Amino acid sequence: MPRELITELTIQKQWKQEDGTPNSSRSYDHCDHGPGNRHHDHDHNHDHATSLCPVDNLLFDRETRGWGRPLRVGIGGPVGSGKTALVASLCQQLSSELNLAVVTNDIYTTEDADFLKRAGVLEQDRIVAVETGCCPHTAIRDDIAANLEAIELLEQRFPDLDLVFVESGGDNLTATFSYGLVHVQIFVLDVAGGDKVPRKGGPGVTISDLLVINKVDLAELVGADLSVMMADARSKRGDRPVVMCSLRSTDGGEKVAAWVREVLEHTAA
Ligand SMILES: Nc1nc2c(ncn2[C@@H]2O[C@H](COP(=O)(O)OP(=O)(O)OP(=O)(O)O)[C@@H](O)[C@H]2O)c(=O)[nH]1
Numbered sequence: 001m002p003r004e005l006i007t008e009l010t011i012q013k014q015w016k017q018e019d020g021t022p023n024s025s026r027s028y029d030h031c032d033h034g035p036g037n038r039h040h041d042h043d044h045n046h047d048h049a050t051s052l053c054p055v056d057n058l059l060f061d062r063e064t065r066g067w068g069r070p071l072r073v074g075i076g077g078p079v080g081s082g083k084t085a086l087v088a089s090l091c092q093q094l095s096s097e098l099n100l101a102v103v104t105n106d107i108y109t110t111e112d113a114d115f116l117k118r119a120g121v122l123e124q125d126r127i128v129a130v131e132t133g134c135c136p137h138t139a140i141r142d143d144i145a146a147n148l149e150a151i152e153l154l155e156q157r158f159p160d161l162d163l164v165f166v167e168s169g170g171d172n173l174t175a176t177f178s179y180g181l182v183h184v185q186i187f188v189l190d191v192a193g194g195d196k197v198p199r200k201g202g203p204g205v206t207i208s209d210l211l212v213i214n215k216v217d218l219a220e221l222v223g224a225d226l227s228v229m230m231a232d233a234r235s236k237r238g239d240r241p242v243v244m245c246s247l248r249s250t251d252g253g254e255k256v257a258a259w260v261r262e263v264l265e266h267t268a269a
């Protein structure tokens with residue numbers, strides 16, 4: 001499998017200066033594609049995951065709401081796609097540099113919070129479970145009170161929190177977070193669900209701030225064509241970023257962690 005496919009992150013660079021004009025002089029970690037340039041309109045082979053995040057593409061309305069802290073990052077996606085594995089990976093990578101907490105959502109249990117506590121990814125009282133008792137999307141989009149209470153509890157316990165991950169219960173392609181609950185949202189798909197899934201669309205696929213296509217290690221086993229998945233994801237998402245990974249490998253979530261760092265950096269108050 002070409003390594004480029006596994007690590008590729010497409011990012012639109014539309015940074016603007018204070019007068020609203022594109023900031024073409026801004027320096028990037030490596031390649032600046034420039035405003036409006038589509039990824040791969042050029043002939044070179046590199047990893048885009050450390051490019052600056054496209055803050056201007058984020059859908060959260062910062063003009064009226066402001067970013068505030070802690071930054072709240074929603075993680076949604078179908079059942080079993082790897083949301084908890086991603087939360088675990090992000091906590092392991094970021095906890096030495098950031099003050100973190102996690103809210104998990106399960107319908108009838110505290111399974112995912114228990115898993116994260118057993119795995120020791122954070123101190124136990126930094127992980128709070130919400131038992132939704134209802135469809136997962138209801139608790140992250142329509143009636144977000146229980147999740148807001150969980151975040152408030154964590155903010156009281158840890159007044160200097162930098163970031164809270166909110167993991168949705170496993171749902172379907174219609175699930176999205178309310179922007180009253182999170183600032184940015186990541187949607188996680190599973191290669192084993194079939195290479196058709198990105199082209200089925202839905203708001204998680206099309207407008208999440210970052211689309212993660214996980215379990216690339218299973219592609220051959222399930223006959224999934226990763227290039228089809230990437231092409232379909234791009235065509236659904238335009239220039240919104242997509243990353244492919246396997247959270248089975250220890251460095252599987254690195255690109256997502258890099259994206260989170262960049263969002264944090266560029267949403268600083
Ligand atoms: N092969 C493989 N397995 C993975 C990968 N990521 C996660 N898994 C496994 O997939 C299963 C489901 O992962 P979870 O992280 O629990 O998925 P989830 O999306 O949180 O599941 P729900 O919260 O129940 O919707 C677990 O057995 C993980 O170990 C991956 O990249 N490759």
Ligand SMILES: [Mg+2]
Binds near residue numbers: 167
């Ligand atoms: Mg989970």
